[in-house]
Amino acid sequence: GSWAIQIASKVCRLEVTATASHEKSRDWCTSLGASKVVDHSEVANLPLNSFDYILNLSDRVDISLLARIVKPFGRVCLVVGGEAIKAVDLSLFFFKRCSLTMEVVFARTRNWEEPERQGVLLGEIARALERGVLRPVTTSVMSWTEVGKAHQESMQGHSVGKTVMRVHP
Incomplete structure (x- = not known):
């Protein structure tokens, strides 16, 4: 999440809403570029169709909830697997006509699909660190x-x- 907040807010120039339950974590998210931080327990109370993009990094989130809060034609990226995705009702996303993407670290290299792209992306992150756009x-x-x-x-x-x-x- 720490990298995602920075990349989304500072590189992609998106308004970022992060989730965190503890004050220390909320302060951390804000310091990295989140403009709003919501307690995990309050995600279910967020308004319908709240977000253009959702990046889910937790296997403890009810994925059907993500379908409720993503805007029609929005994008949801899941960086989870196993039990968290086995019982997902895809029709919840279908009727919003949103994109649902699964992400796995190093999927390109594992599948020999343009593995050199991984190095390009890591190089971009390194340059952003060197310029001070991103921080460790x-x-x-x-x-x-x-x-x-x-x-x-x-x-x-x-x-x-x-x-x-x-x-x-």
């Missing part, structure tokens, strides 16, 4: 011996940004 999202550095703690914080929703695990030689 590392918020903590932990020793590899603390991997259990880092995982627990992430699974409990207590981590903000990215945690780098330092491996000692």
Whole structure:
């Protein structure tokens, strides 16, 4: 989410609404470029047809809810798999005539479909970092011996940004 907020707001110049439940996370989203931050528990109360684009990075979201809040002819990108997408009623998206896209990291290289495009995209991100358009999202550095703690914080929703695990030689 940290990268998505920055790319959408600073590179694509879109107005970004992010979701976050904790004050620390809300402040983080705003600092990255989100103009509005909604508590996860309030997403169901958002008005019908609220968004042109939706990027869903969580497997804990009811995907039918996304169909309700996307505008007709909008676009929804799901970066989730497994159980989260098995029972999706596609007709909810069909009648809005919106685009539904599934995204998997490195899908191009896995399927040998223009794998060089992955390098081009990563190069664009690197140049945006060098120009200061995007900023690194590392918020903590932990020793590899603390991997259990880092995982627990992430699974409990207590981590903000990215945690780098330092491996000692």
